[in-house]
Amino acid sequence: MTLFVYTLQLMINFIQIFGLELLFLVSLMIFVVLLAGLMVPLSILGWWAGGAESARIREEHLAPQPKPARPSVHARPQPSDTATKPEHFLVYLSGIGDVSGEYLGDLEWDFVNRLKEALPHTHVIHNIFAFSVNNVGLTEESRFGRFWDSIQQARAGSTRMRSLGGLINFRNLLHVAVSADQRYGPVFNYGTASTIMQSLLEAGYQPGDGRPVTLYGYSGGGQVVLGSAQYLKPAIQAPLQVISMGGVMSDSYSIALADQIIHLEGDLDSVQRLGDYLFPRRWPIARNSRWNKAVASGKLRRFSTGPMTHSGSASYFDDQSFLPDGQSYLDYTIELATTLIEEFRVGSRSPSVEQ
Amino acid sequence: MPFDLRPLFQAFLSLWTLLFQLEHLNGSLLELIHSYVGLHVAFGIFFLAGLSEAYGTRAVMLFLNRIGRRPFFLNLLITSILFVFGAVIWAFTIREMSALFFDNPQPLSYAIQAVGLAYLPLLFAFLAFVPYLGPGLLILLQVISLILAIFSISIGLDVPLGEAAIMVVGGWVILQLLRWLTTRPTTALSRWLLRVISGRDVHYQLRDIVPPMPLGLSDQTSTSAEEAS
Numbered sequence: 001m002t003l004f005v006y007t008l009q010l011m012i013n014f015i016q017i018f019g020l021e022l023l024f025l026v027s028l029m030i031f032v033v034l035l036a037g038l039m040v041p042l043s044i045l046g047w048w049a050g051g052a053e054s055a056r057i058r059e060e061h062l063a064p065q066p067k068p069a070r071p072s073v074h075a076r077p078q079p080s081d082t083a084t085k086p087e088h089f090l091v092y093l094s095g096i097g098d099v100s101g102e103y104l105g106d107l108e109w110d111f112v113n114r115l116k117e118a119l120p121h122t123h124v125i126h127n128i129f130a131f132s133v134n135n136v137g138l139t140e141e142s143r144f145g146r147f148w149d150s151i152q153q154a155r156a157g158s159t160r161m162r163s164l165g166g167l168i169n170f171r172n173l174l175h176v177a178v179s180a181d182q183r184y185g186p187v188f189n190y191g192t193a194s195t196i197m198q199s200l201l202e203a204g205y206q207p208g209d210g211r212p213v214t215l216y217g218y219s220g221g222g223q224v225v226l227g228s229a230q231y232l233k234p235a236i237q238a239p240l241q242v243i244s245m246g247g248v249m250s251d252s253y254s255i256a257l258a259d260q261i262i263h264l265e266g267d268l269d270s271v272q273r274l275g276d277y278l279f280p281r282r283w284p285i286a287r288n289s290r291w292n293k294a295v296a297s298g299k300l301r302r303f304s305t306g307p308m309t310h311s312g313s314a315s316y317f318d319d320q321s322f323l324p325d326g327q328s329y330l331d332y333t334i335e336l337a338t339t340l341i342e343e344f345r346v347g348s349r350s351p352s353v354e355q
Numbered sequence: 356m357p358f359d360l361r362p363l364f365q366a367f368l369s370l371w372t373l374l375f376q377l378e379h380l381n382g383s384l385l386e387l388i389h390s391y392v393g394l395h396v397a398f399g400i401f402f403l404a405g406l407s408e409a410y411g412t413r414a415v416m417l418f419l420n421r422i423g424r425r426p427f428f429l430n431l432l433i434t435s436i437l438f439v440f441g442a443v444i445w446a447f448t449i450r451e452m453s454a455l456f457f458d459n460p461q462p463l464s465y466a467i468q469a470v471g472l473a474y475l476p477l478l479f480a481f482l483a484f485v486p487y488l489g490p491g492l493l494i495l496l497q498v499i500s501l502i503l504a505i506f507s508i509s510i511g512l513d514v515p516l517g518e519a520a521i522m523v524v525g526g527w528v529i530l531q532l533l534r535w536l537t538t539r540p541t542t543a544l545s546r547w548l549l550r551v552i553s554g555r556d557v558h559y560q561l562r563d564i565v566p567p568m569p570l571g572l573s574d575q576t577s578t579s580a581e582e583a584s
Contacts, residue, residue: 037489041484041486048419049418177488182561193568197569231566231568232568234568
């Protein structure tokens with residue numbers, strides 16, 4: 001009883017010192033943030049339910065069949081000339097600052113172009129928006145497209161309004177949480193896997209012909225590529241490599257399916273380090289988790305990129321910061337990434353492709 | 356006006372008033388509980404908390420199974436009613452333990468009122484729906500609710516805190532045991548009911564709901580594999 005009175009007194013003292021209004025406002029703010037968190041799964045489940053509608057219509061008119069979700073893949077594999085046929089495909093997904101499949105920051109554009117140059121045998125796909133279940137960019141949304149467009153413009157400007165860009169990061173971060181969630185993750189990851197598969201087919205990829213695929217995700221894109229690997233691996237029936245650059249990845253089921261997982265981490269990148277704390281199944285105590293087993297078996301390898309930060313200057317994309325040997329951060333990232341990708345491509349070359 | 360926000364503001368004002376009265380607390384806490392948490396309020400809290408928890412925990416599976424609106428809301432309603440029964444059973448066991456072990460017979464309504472107060476945090480149980488953090492938030496709310504129950508039973512039944520803790524934890528264990536024993540029949544009943552209403556079977560395993568690969572591919576992959584070989 002006395003303990004209760006003391007606790008109550010403590011609360012009353014807090015209210016008296018800091019004011020009831022402050023307590024109320026802080027609580028309200030936390031509540032609003034959590035409410036925003038409710039909206040993202042709702043939109044994804046709504047997308048799933050939309051698929052249900054089409055399935056129900058089909059069921060009513062045709063014979064019963066498995067219930068598909070949208071988007072089901074509709075492009076047939078493209079017949080391509082063997083001479084120009086790429087040996088390997090790479091899908092690049094950007095981080096939580098991204099707004100659409102077409103958008104990439106200046107530094108990221110340089111990075112992707114350099115990757116293309118360094119990987120002549122690889123077809124690079126980078127027009128996928130990682131934080132949408134159906135590849136609809138923020139600025140392309142029918143309801144909030146204008147809103148996100150104005151936020152994007154404010155972010156690109158030089159006024160105080162730039163900080164509003166944090167809203168984009170927050171919105172996309174919630175999608176990363178969805179991808180890592182055991183309840184919504186499978187649906188979201190299925191959707192992004194369908195989008196990636198669609199892009200691969202449009203680029204001439206033929207499922208089952210053995211050509212290897214690399215999924216390359218930066219920041220939040222790391223979790224999304226890892227999540228979608230679960231559905232891509234059985235679809236492509238070929239070697240699959242997952243690379244996360246400064247990514248925050250969970251102990252996903254995909255770890256068991258992907259052939260190789262690489263995690264590139266900057267020593268000064270505190271964002272990617274969050275993954276070590278946020279996901280309990282990555283903690284050393286969880287010895288039997290998929291993550292820790294993959295690390296122990298060498299399937300999941302972590303490479304330090306040196307003193308790089310997560311974004312902006314001194315990040316993985318920076319060509320104005322230099323390592324002690326004089327190599328720029330961007331050069332080093334490209335060199336490390338291409339070495340690992342080429343090693344995987346050559347190592348997993350199938351006889352059908354070599355012919 | 357598309358959205359009438361007045362009830363929401365009224366609710367905030369009521370909360371504000373309650374907090375303000377707590378700030379200038381003069382009367383006994385026992386009176387406070389009995390005057391603010393009447394039986395009808397307690398049952399209201401149970402039901403709303405049940406609805407909130409049902410939405411936070413069960414709605415995902417219902418959405419994923421793409422059942423219609425009617426079975427969806429009916430399922431939430433049934434779950435909420437079962438939740439109310441659970442809360443009453445908890446209050447009943449607490450009251451019985453108080454009478455049997457501590458020789459302190461009190462009206463059942465007092466126990467229900469006290470448990471009603473403890474269920475207040477669970478009004479936010481719908482936050483279990485929040486991605487990734489949701490299940491953790493729900494556990495946090497349940498722990499807060501359990502601790503609050505110890506305090507409110509201590510005040511509501513006028514017993515020392517230690518005795519209240521024994522009664523609350525004991526009652527909670529019995530409730531969990533009952534839930535464990537009835538999980539299978541209630542799940543089967545709920546499944547049957549959903550099948551009858553919606554005309555389709557409800558799956559509780561995600562692997563039964565989400566296809567193993569993007570649809571439309573299974574035929575293409577087999578064709579391509581044949582061509583490649």
